[in-house]
Amino acid sequence: MKKLVIIGASGHGKVIADIAVKNGYEDVIFLDDDETVKECAGFPVKGKTYEANKFDGDKVVAIGNAVIREKLSKDIKCIILIHPDAVISRRVEIGEGTVIMAGAVVNSDAKIGKGCIINTGSSVDHDSVIGDFCHVSVGAHVAGTCHIGDKTWIGAGATVSNNVNICSGCMIGAGAVVIKNIEEVGTYIGCPVMRI
Ligand SMILES: CC(C)(COP(=O)(O)OP(=O)(O)OC[C@H]1O[C@@H](n2cnc3c(N)ncnc32)[C@H](O)[C@@H]1OP(=O)(O)O)[C@@H](O)C(=O)NCCC(=O)NCCS
Known part of the structure; x- marks a missing residue:
């Protein structure tokens, strides 16, 4: 099963989730620092953005702000x-x-x-x-x-x-x-x- 970790449970993240599903990902999870956000586009939020490497699967950063996107991408191999x-x-x-x-x-x-x-x-x-x-x-x-x-x-x-x-x-x-x-x-x- 193709797994994807989407960093950022935002509107942009939702669009990325749809692209992921179109690309055959079945196991999709989100990470977000807002603890009140429990799901995005029907997929669960499982942790904080800095925890990306704790989770198996491909990774992608779904944050619109370029500075934050760059910062979060530094330690992650993104697809x-x-x-x-x-x-x-x-x-x-x-x-x-x-x-x-x-x-x-x-x-x-x-x-x-x-x-x-x-x-x-x-x-x-x-x-x-x-x-x-x-x-x-x-x-x-x-x-x-x-x-x-x-x-x-x-x-x-x-x-x-x-x-x-x-x-x-x-x-x-x-x-x-x-x-x-x-x-x-x-x-x-x-x-x-x-x-x-
Ligand atoms: C250019 C932009 C960043 C300016 O935002 P801001 O710094 O908050 O500026 P303000 O909204 O205070 O607007 C300042 C002035 O510029 C004008 N203005 C703002 N954006 C404008 C635009 N795109 N075109 C023409 N005039 C614009 C405002 O009417 C305002 O004029 P006024 O002082 O005469 O009232 C923003 O308006 C914008 O266009 N963002 C792009 C959003 C976008 O494309 N999102 C895509 C998501 S996929």
Whole structure:
């Protein structure tokens, strides 16, 4: 029986549980530090996040916050989890701990770092590089030959135009459109984006 330990019993964790079931996991448990949370998506919460290595089975961190996701991933060997309805080119590199949701498209020669979330219906186009612990949110699009630095979050429905680089640690707001390189860490919103 395939076993999976999901670290973080959140909404994001629920989506990951569904992907796990689609990938043939039958024995799924959650870990969470909130003692009031007893179950998630019909699966039990069996312990705290720091206890991951006490449990048998594959592991994945289901925490939206990139800093916490990175911290929790440090001592755990995480699997790559891909929804069967994602479309992934045969010529893609994907780092450990990355999760790719339903309807996402990752095109040829893209590289996705460790611990990323490529969320529902998003896309990463050809030759783009997504750093470690990034999040490409639901319906966001990173066009071809972009470079997104570590822990940058591309908000829901945002678009990054082709050949654009965004430095590490940025927040790109929901619906934003990035048409030029971003070299200073910060939060950016609007079309075209402005720093706030
Ligand atoms: C950009 C963002 C991080 C800013 O959050 P914040 O720092 O709490 O900012 P506030 O909500 O206080 O908003 C500050 C101002 O920016 C505006 N604003 C915030 N987000 C905006 C956005 N995405 N697009 C346009 N304007 C936005 C607000 O209307 C507000 O304007 P005002 O001062 O004129 O009233 C947040 O709004 C956002 O877009 N988060 C992305 C969420 C997301 O994509 N989740 C995906 C889950 S899969």
